[in-house]
Every structure is written in C-alpha cells, then in structure tokens.
Amino acid sequence: MNYQQQFNAIDQVLTETRQYWQILPFQHLTLPWPDNLALSSFLNSLSFDQLASLDSDDQLLRTTFTPFFDFNIDCIDELALVSPKIIPCPDRLKAAIKGRKWQQIERFEALVPQGADDVLEWCAGKGHLGRLVAFHQQRTVTSVEWQESLCQQGQLLSDKFKLTQQFVQSDVFSITDSLLQQQQQAVALHACGDLHTALLQQAVVAKTRDLLIAPCCYHLIRSDHYQSLSAAAGDSELRLSKRDLNLSMQKTVVAGARIKKFRTIEITWRLGFDLLQRDIRGVDEYMPLPAIKQSMLMGNFEQFCAWASALKAIVISPSIDLSHYEQAGSQRRLINARIEIVTHAFRQLLERWLLLDRVLLLDENGYDVELFNFCEDHITPRNAVIKASY
Numbered sequence: 587m588n589y590q591q592q593f594n595a596i597d598q599v600l601t602e603t604r605q606y607w608q609i610l611p612f613q614h615l616t617l618p619w620p621d622n623l624a625l626s627s628f629l630n631s632l633s634f635d636q637l638a639s640l641d642s643d644d645q646l647l648r649t650t651f652t653p654f655f656d657f658n659i660d661c662i663d664e665l666a667l668v669s670p671k672i673i674p675c676p677d678r679l680k681a682a683i684k685g686r687k688w689q690q691i692e693r694f695e696a697l698v699p700q701g702a703d704d705v706l707e708w709c710a711g712k713g714h715l716g717r718l719v720a721f722h723q724q725r726t727v728t729s730v731e732w733q734e735s736l737c738q739q740g741q742l743l744s745d746k747f748k749l750t751q752q753f754v755q756s757d758v759f760s761i762t763d764s765l766l767q768q769q770q771q772a773v774a775l776h777a778c779g780d781l782h783t784a785l786l787q788q789a790v791v792a793k794t795r796d797l798l799i800a801p802c803c804y805h806l807i808r809s810d811h812y813q814s815l816s817a818a819a820g821d822s823e824l825r826l827s828k829r830d831l832n833l834s835m836q837k838t839v840v841a842g843a844r845i846k847k848f849r850t851i852e853i854t855w856r857l858g859f860d861l862l863q864r865d866i867r868g869v870d871e872y873m874p875l876p877a878i879k880q881s882m883l884m885g886n887f888e889q890f891c892a893w894a895s896a897l898k899a900i901v902i903s904p905s906i907d908l909s910h911y912e913q914a915g916s917q918r919r920l921i922n923a924r925i926e927i928v929t930h931a932f933r934q935l936l937e938r939w940l941l942l943d944r945v946l947l948l949d950e951n952g953y954d955v956e957l958f959n960f961c962e963d964h965i966t967p968r969n970a971v972i973k974a975s976y
Contacts, residue, residue: 593939617921659931812831833933854915952976
C-alpha cells in the first residue's frame with residue numbers, strides 16, 4: 587500500500603475501535619466492555635507478568651487482541667530500519683552526552699545527505715546534532731534554539747572545535763521565514779509536538795529542499811485538540827485530544843527497575859485516592875490530578891492524600907482509614923492494567939496515523955517522502971524518521 591492507502595486503512599480501524607482506545611483507564615472501576623464477553627474473560631485471566639510481556643511487543647499485542655474484535659487491527663507492517671555506516675568521531679566531541687542519547691544522535695546524523703546546502707538544526711538545544719554534522723561534513727550549520735542559555739553553551743562547544751556552527755536564539759512559532767530557505771537542509775531530532783509541526787508547515791511554505799525529521803511527544807500541543815496537517819487527516823472522523831495523543835507515546839522500552847518501582851507506587855496511590863475522593867464527595871466520578879515530582883513518591887500514602895486533598899479542596903476526616911484505600915488502590919491496579927493493555931494494542935496504530943499525517947502533508951505539497959526507522963527501539967521507541975526532498 588502507498589502512504590495514502592496505509593493512512594486510510596489505519597484511519598478506518600481507529601475510527602471503528604474508538605470505544606476500546608479512546609478512553610481513560612483510570613475512570614473505570616470495572617472492565618468497560620461488558621458486551622464483549624470473550625475479551626473480558628481473556629483479560630481477567632491475565633496476570634501482571636503476562637500483561638508486561640504483552641506490553642513490551644506491539645506486534646504481539648495486536649496479534650493477541652485481533653480475535654476479540656470483528657476486524658483486523660494488524661494492518662501495518664514494521665517500518666524498515668535504515669542503518670547507514672556511522673562515522674567515528676573523537677570522544678571529546680561527545681563528552682557528557684549520555685549513551686542512548688548519543689546513539690540516537692550519531693545514527694540520525696549518518697542519514698543527513700552530503701551536499702553543499704547549509705543545514706538548519708531546528709530546536710537544537712545545545713546543538714549536539716548540528717555540531718556532529720558540522721564536524722563530519724565541514725558545512726555551515728545554523729542551530730535554532732529558544733533558550734538563550736542553551737545557545738550560549740552550544741556556541742562555546744562549537745567554538746571549541748572551530749566549527750562553522752552558529753546559534754540563533756528564537757521562538758520557532760514566530761520565526762521569520764528568512765531562516766527557512768529553499769536551498770537548505772532542515773533537520774530536527776525529537777522536536778516535541780507543535781515544534782516539529784511548525785517546521786513542517788514553514789518548510790512547505792519556503793519549499794525547503796531537504797528535510798530530516800524524527801517526531802516526538804505528539805501530545806505537547808498548544809490547542810486542546812489535535813489540528814490535522816494533511817487533507818486526508820482533515821477528512822477523518824477522528825477528533826484527538828491531548829490525552830488521546832499521549833497514548834501514542836506510552837511504549838517504554840528503556841525504563842529501569844527504579845523507574846518501574848516509582849510508577850507502581852504512583853499508580854497505586856492515584857487509584858487509592860480516586861476511591862477515597864469518590865466516597866468523600868459521594869460522586870462516583872474520576873477526578874484527575876496533575877503530574878507530580880518523583881520526590882513525592884518517596885513519602886507515604888498519607889502525605890500523598892494530604893497533597894491531593896488540599897489541591898482539590900477535599901476534607902479528609904481523621905476517622906478515615908487511609909490504609910484501606912491504599913490497599914484498595916493496589917488491588918485496583920490489576921484492573922487498571924487490564925484496561926490499559928487494550929488501549930495499548932492501538933498505540934502503534936495511532937502513532938503511525940500521526941506519522942502518516944505528516945508524510946501526507948509533504949506529499950500533498952510536492953515532496954518525495956520516505957518513512958522509516960533510524961535506530962532500534964531499545965535505543966528509543968521514538969525511532970521513526972521522515973525524510974523528504976523537494
């Protein structure tokens with residue numbers, strides 16, 4: 587299938603399965619699909635270990651759950667892994683850059699085509715990617731970054747190696763089109779949400795000749811709902827909230843034991859407090875809480891409840907047995923995980939839908955476009971890259 591056909595097939599599946607993935611697991615106290623008895627029976631048979639095993643493999647996950655739906659959700663192939671030869675560089679050039687981050691940078695940089703055009707590095711941070719391009723290809727690199735302190739640090743690093751890399755401190759949402767030009771290569775490694783879509787939209791206007799973009803964090807958008815980029819996505823019935831977009835990011839392949847431990851504590855406490863607030867308010871309705879710092883998880887459930895109740899103006903009577911709710915939260919965690927695993931069966935489909943929306947925007951504007959993986963997913967699950975030439 588071409589990209590348009592792939593998008594249409596995935597869009598149809600996602601539209602017809604909205605009741606399974608366009609939900610928030612925390613809202614539900616029981617499995618929310620009572621009419622699908624086979625699915626409920628299967629879910630109730632799964633242990634935490636079995637859920638974790640399924641959750642680590644998107645293809646296995648889709649294959650496992652396909653029999654419980656009346657249509658095939660295994661409608662996408664794995665993207666090809668393109669691995670050009672990595673050019674070695676001096677150790678001093680990658681000093682203080684963590685292992686997986688450096689692996690991402692060097693694999694992405696190896697895909698930047700050789701050429702005479704200047705390179706524009708979008709949302710550059712300290713310009714690690716641009717610095718490597720300037721070093722290997724001896725080309726002029728302009729690194730655009732919003733935070734002035736990162737620009738200053740990046741410029742010092744570039745000057746140290748006497749590279750032709752210059753930093754421009756700018757807000758890319760209000761950037762003048764003089765930075766995006768036709769005779770140019772624009773690159774962006776993991777520019778989040780609206781940051782990389784701004785590059786796509788502005789590059790299309792400027793007809794920038796070459797683009798190499800690895801999208802990330804689709805949920806970090808300024809509007810409440812996703813704004814489609816291509817005509818195909820504009821015709822879709824899907825309306826995606828930030829919460830829906832976050833589903834596409836929920837595959838974690840690099841979390842260590844400590845992170846997993848804190849995640850377990852956080853889910854248990856959130857689910858326990860949710861039961862508590864329902865009883866206190868007499869309203870059987872989920873009440874969302876904001877993100878918390880990891881340091882809060884080093885305390886105890888009583889402290890967490892004190893923070894949450896103060897935030898939501900809820901009074902907890904001293905006579906309430908909080909240990910009961912903590913235990914109930916722990917028991918509820920398995921139900922939550924069983925609901926969540928069903929939504930996760932669709933996360934790769936949703937991410938591919940979002941990627942293809944970007945691909946089709948470029949295709950509709952005259953670009954030759956490729957979509958593939960630039961590294962293995964154990965290096966980063968955000969390993970898809972869009973390569974386009976005008």
